Amino acid sequence: MIIDVHTHNSLSNCYLSIYNLKFEEASDKIASSENVLFSIGIHPWFANEFTEQLFNQMEKWVEDSKIVAIGECGLDKNSKATFNEQVTVFEKQIQISEKIHKPLIIHCVGYFNELFELKKSLQPQQLWIIHGFRGKPQLASQVLKAGCALSFGEYFNNESVLLTPINKLFVETDESNLSIDEIYRRIAAIKNISIDSLSANDLFFSKNKS
Numbered sequence: 648m649i650i651d652v653h654t655h656n657s658l659s660n661c662y663l664s665i666y667n668l669k670f671e672e673a674s675d676k677i678a679s680s681e682n683v684l685f686s687i688g689i690h691p692w693f694a695n696e697f698t699e700q701l702f703n704q705m706e707k708w709v710e711d712s713k714i715v716a717i718g719e720c721g722l723d724k725n726s727k728a729t730f731n732e733q734v735t736v737f738e739k740q741i742q743i744s745e746k747i748h749k750p751l752i753i754h755c756v757g758y759f760n761e762l763f764e765l766k767k768s769l770q771p772q773q774l775w776i777i778h779g780f781r782g783k784p785q786l787a788s789q790v791l792k793a794g795c796a797l798s799f800g801e802y803f804n805n806e807s808v809l810l811t812p813i814n815k816l817f818v819e820t821d822e823s824n825l826s827i828d829e830i831y832r833r834i835a836a837i838k839n840i841s842i843d844s845l846s847a848n849d850l851f852f853s854k855n856k857s
């Protein structure tokens with residue numbers, strides 16, 4: 648099953664995608680779309696724009712069965728928001744993920760040690776998927792050792808793809824112009840396996856149903 652685990656692109660009918668909703672479009676899209684999956688969250692770039700009102704609204708949306716993940720959320724060294732602002736907003740989203748049993752789609756730039764620390768201290772049960780992973784194999788190993796999964800898009804390190812077990816490997820288009828099949832093809836070629844063998848999606852969806 649080909650699933651685009653994280654995209655901002657308009658929805659294609661060919662494959663199942665998890666479309667990352669913007670807050671301003673959430674009500675309309677959730678109400679009007681059929682056979683579409685969504686994620687919604689507060690990006691670390693906007694952690695300083697966080698309000699309780701926004702958060703309460705988000706808590707209502709995520710109850711909808713079309714929303715299958717929280718995100719993208721996380722930590723980013725290049726964000727205008729302070730580290731403390733980012734952690735506060737991220738922790739709130741971790742709590743939601745745990746409460747409603749839906750995984751997190753994580754955007755992490757430059758703060759991996761801090762991310763691992765958080766995971767260690769909070770001991771979440773839900774899957775954490777590091778999206779758009781471009782890191783080197785050493786970082787990939789640390790992420791996997793911390794119990795997270797990796798999602799690869801158009802740009803990735805071949806060695807990191809090679810060492811990621813297929814049950815921890817997701818594929819995404821994010822903002823790429825490449826099709827999801829093309830990215831699947833490239834990753835399957837590096838791993839020298841068939842596209843059908845890239846099966847982390849099953850894990851994600853069975854976990855998600857529980």
Ligand SMILES: [Zn+2]
Binds near residue numbers: 654655667822
């Ligand atoms: Zn994205």
